[in-house]
Amino acid sequence: MPTLLSTSVLTPLRTPALRRLWAGQLAALLAAEIHLVVLAWLALDLTGSGLALGTVLVVGMLPRAALTLVGGVTADRHDHRRVLAAAHATRAAVVAALAVTAAAGGLRLWHLVAAGLALGAVTAFAAPAVHTVVPRECPPEQLRAGNALLRGTAEVVGTAGPVLGGGLVALAGTGPTLAAVASCYTLAFVVTASLLVRAPAGSPWRGTSAAAQPAPPHGTRGSLRRTLADLREGAAALRHDPFALRVLALVAAAGLALSGPVTVGVPWLARRELDLDAAAFGLLLSLWTAGSLLGVVIAGSVRRVPRWRVAMTTVAGVLVAALVTLATTPTLPVAAACLLAMGTAAGALNVLLVTWLQQRAPAEALGRIMSWAELAEVVVAPVSYLAAGVLLDASLTALFVGAAAVLLLGTLAVVTPGLRPTGAAVRPRPTATGASGSPPR
Known part of the structure; x- marks a missing residue:
């Protein structure tokens, strides 16, 4: 007898590469939620100002809004594993610098603002890459399940993370909590970077399932003119x-x-x-x-x-x-x-x-x-x-x-009649090396 449910949202975790990428994303999401709590606490401790608190919490949105489309170009040019590994490593370095500064007693409001800007810029490049993980690593029939897995993970961490963050700040203080956040980002980097050393068997990036999910082309970083051209083609x-x-x-x-x-x-x-x-x-x-x-x-x-x-x-x-x-x-x-x-x-x-x-x-x-x-x-x-x-x-x-x-x-x-949800849109030219390995002109 046919059933209403065809698969579990956990089924995509059977794919080794996706399992590691998911684990890295889990650690990064947990770090982000804990960091949000300690950031708010530090802003109030340093200034006691509601305006300062609001500034610290929203400043990261500015580089995200400015750079997200460029992040999409980067996600098309480069292996999503490399983009995410670089993002996790950068986040770990930024938060570790905050932890060291806090331990030395020299933390100021401008440090929090600068860190917020840096982390917002990193997220602008990481977020589009995250959206490419499931289509490039999962079989097509698991696309919805894979997206549900990532979204569900974000929902669970978004609920539990602030509670854990508040508990860490209460028990250990802001400095050690920042160190814990940096450790989570480091773990995310290690797990994701392990895919660059040796791709798991069956990974589309090794060509074993290229017919199902072709790997995106690779290439060198383009000039500003090239980036603008890629943005226009995406639009x-x-x-x-x-x-x-x-x-x-x-x-x-x-x-x-x-x-x-x-x-x-x-x-x-x-x-x-x-x-x-x-x-x-x-x-x-x-x-x-x-x-x-x-x-x-x-x-x-x-x-x-x-x-x-x-x-x-x-x-x-x-x-x-x-x-x-x-x-x-x-x-x-x-x-x-x-x-x-x-x-x-x-x-x-x-x-x-x-x-x-x-x-x-x-x-x-x-x-x-x-x-x-x-x-x-x-x-x-x-x-x-x-x-x-x-x-x-x-x-x-x-x-x-x-x-x-x-x-x-x-x-x-x-839902206007005449529109369909399947089939590809107009295909822009590739943004990186093609089959011959030559960079685009």
């Missing part, structure tokens, strides 16, 4: 692919509709409308997180998504209905049910959108296509926070109804 690939372009629009719409309402609107709902204490508020947020993890697992495990318009309309419909319900019936049971449903739908939506974009992207432009999705998330989040604050001054209803309208419009744009 052209999107411009000539209406479906991929509209999926990116939905990524932006979902970020705009959910980031601010959940991060800003839910605390307002809990405190001002429902008069909840901190424990009940934490429960509401945990329902969102639990739902998100559930949605990721479901999206990665179902046998197939036979009618993508039905799947997209259903997932977006759940989000829209939950947002409208929160706006019109703000009670604790309703809020709990809505946040669980919203988290589940949002987790599934993320896996589906990323998978469809990866399926659309030509192999030689995968990093550039995915960097646009990464950029959309980076740019939209602060806009959503600001818009949520402005709308809350009007009413909570205006915030949630407005978010529902944005998401509804984005979904309607994607």
Whole structure:
């Protein structure tokens, strides 16, 4: 008898190369979450200023927004293992320098700002490379499961990491905690770099499954003119692919509709409308997180998504209905049910959108296509926070109804008849050496 679930989200870990890359990413994600806690604590200890705290926490977004598209070019030019290994090593060095400075008693606010800028720049190059890992290491039939594995790992670490970080700061202090963060990044580097010494048997990078997932071309670093040309070609690939372009629009719409309402609107709902204490508020947020993890697992495990318009309309419909319900019936049971449903739908939506974009992207432009999705998330989040604050001054209803309208419009744009989620877009020229090994001119 056929079953609804075709595979587990853990199935991609049977691929040796992906297993090591996942382990490295797990260590790096844990380091990032712990570092966020200790960074906030240090900023308050050094200055006692809310403005300084906000500056330290958001400064890393600037280089990410400026360099993410260039990071996509890098992901297309170079082996993703090398990009990620270099990123982990750089992060380890930056945080180790902070740990040494803190131990010497010389840490100042500008050190935190400089480290934030450096780490943000590194993330701009690492994030597009992460999005290329699953398509280049997994069999095609495990693409959704692989994306669900990475997303689910981020959800779990995002929940447990801050708790662990707070405990480390309380028990050992900020200096040793920074040393622990540097150690996690070092572990991520060692695990990832081990693939460069000897690729595991069956790795696509050794050519044993090149027919399923051809390795991206390699080449030398291009000039500024070459980089700009590569950026234009990545944009052209999107411009000539209406479906991929509209999926990116939905990524932006979902970020705009959910980031601010959940991060800003839910605390307002809990405190001002429902008069909840901190424990009940934490429960509401945990329902969102639990739902998100559930949605990721479901999206990665179902046998197939036979009618993508039905799947997209259903997932977006759940989000829209939950947002409208929160706006019109703000009670604790309703809020709990809505946040669980919203988290589940949002987790599934993320896996589906990323998978469809990866399926659309030509192999030689995968990093550039995915960097646009990464950029959309980076740019939209602060806009959503600001818009949520402005709308809350009007009413909570205006915030949630407005978010529902944005998401509804984005979904309607994607499900327009005539667009298909399969097949590749216009193929730009390769960004590195071809089969002959000669660098491009």
